Amino acid sequence: xxxxWLLASLASLQIAVAAGPDLDLGSMIRPSPAGARFIDENxxxxxxxxxxGDDGKYHLYYSRWPRALGHYAWVTHSEIAHAVADAxxxxxxxxxxxxxxxxxxxxxxxxxxxxTIQRFGGKYHLYYMGNTxxxxxxxxxxxxxxxxxxxxxxxxxxxxGPWRRSDRPLIAPxxxxxxxxxxxxxxxxxxxxxxxxMVYKAIGDKNPLPFGGPVVHIVATAADPEGPFxxxxxxxxxxxxxxxxxEDPFVWRGEDRFWAVVKDNSGVFxxxxxxxxxxxxxxxxxxxxxxxxxxxxxxxxxPDGSVERLYSLERPQLYFEGGRPAVLFCAxxxxxxxxxxxNIQIPLGP
Numbered sequence: 001x002x003x004x005w006l007l008a009s010l011a012s013l014q015i016a017v018a019a020g021p022d023l024d025l026g027s028m029i030r031p032s033p034a035g036a037r038f039i040d041e042n043x044x045x046x047x048x049x050x051x052x053g054d055d056g057k058y059h060l061y062y063s064r065w066p067r068a069l070g071h072y073a074w075v076t077h078s079e080i081a082h083a084v085a086d087a088x089x090x091x092x093x094x095x096x097x098x099x100x101x102x103x104x105x106x107x108x109x110x111x112x113x114x115x116t117i118q119r120f121g122g123k124y125h126l127y128y129m130g131n132t133x134x135x136x137x138x139x140x141x142x143x144x145x146x147x148x149x150x151x152x153x154x155x156x157x158x159x160x161g162p163w164r165r166s167d168r169p170l171i172a173p174x175x176x177x178x179x180x181x182x183x184x185x186x187x188x189x190x191x192x193x194x195x196x197x198m199v200y201k202a203i204g205d206k207n208p209l210p211f212g213g214p215v216v217h218i219v220a221t222a223a224d225p226e227g228p229f230x231x232x233x234x235x236x237x238x239x240x241x242x243x244x245x246x247e248d249p250f251v252w253r254g255e256d257r258f259w260a261v262v263k264d265n266s267g268v269f270x271x272x273x274x275x276x277x278x279x280x281x282x283x284x285x286x287x288x289x290x291x292x293x294x295x296x297x298x299x300x301x302x303p304d305g306s307v308e309r310l311y312s313l314e315r316p317q318l319y320f321e322g323g324r325p326a327v328l329f330c331a332x333x334x335x336x337x338x339x340x341x342x343n344i345q346i347p348l349g350p
Contacts, residue, residue, distance in 0.1 A: 028348040029328070044066075047113070050117070063078045079101065098115075108150065114186065150173075180203075201248075236281075237260075246277070258280065276294075313344070330344050
């Protein structure tokens, strides 16, 4: 159990985050009310990252694409949208589309996905994956789009925008490196020393195409939140003998170390099957499984004591209040047909 919380002063006005020496996020999970869901019957909703604005409102950025196109259209037709609420658990109301399509000639012109929001230096930085391609939705992945995945950042003075997008990606594949095929799923935090640390999903080209692989995670650092980011050479969140052990990292700097929640694809880290796992690192480069590795299985408790059994609980993102994790946001669906998806908000206690 966490026995104390100490506020840490982080650089560039990022929310201060504190953590005791034995952070146990799993023990902090509280029942999730029925209304703590962001659902749209006409759209798949995936991801979900939230920030509190100076207006006192809670601003949620999420991926969405038309439900009629099926689950796999996330790779061709996703767009990052914006919803607003008066409380961290919602209810959230759709407000606008933050990063709409802007033409296949742009690196992120047809698809934007994987948002994660941070406030650095008084500005809002929305990191995300973008791609382009032929725009054809398919019953399986459109590999042209999947293998054109790149990472970028959009910047605004206010949560509602306007957002400044770059004509060049922030992170792009490097030939011969672990990300030679594609890059996605960015997470960024201030490093406590005036710089910035990113962890992202990297897909190599050593294994047979179109899937490629192996799929690992890479750390990159920068002096400015808009880059340039320098890639570091050693993959993280790896497991010997596993080609794709983890994804969806969310990283933050605590009192004395870095922390990360990742999706454990098959339970190789937690021993609990498909789940969320907690990692820690003293320097942001050398990561190890935390003392309390299990954050959550795909089962969510309700206030009445019943259990909601989900097929997926992915894309973890944390919202902090008073320096401690207060809400866990996750993408969810209910069965393997993946006929619909939504964002779920799970409160965290002390």
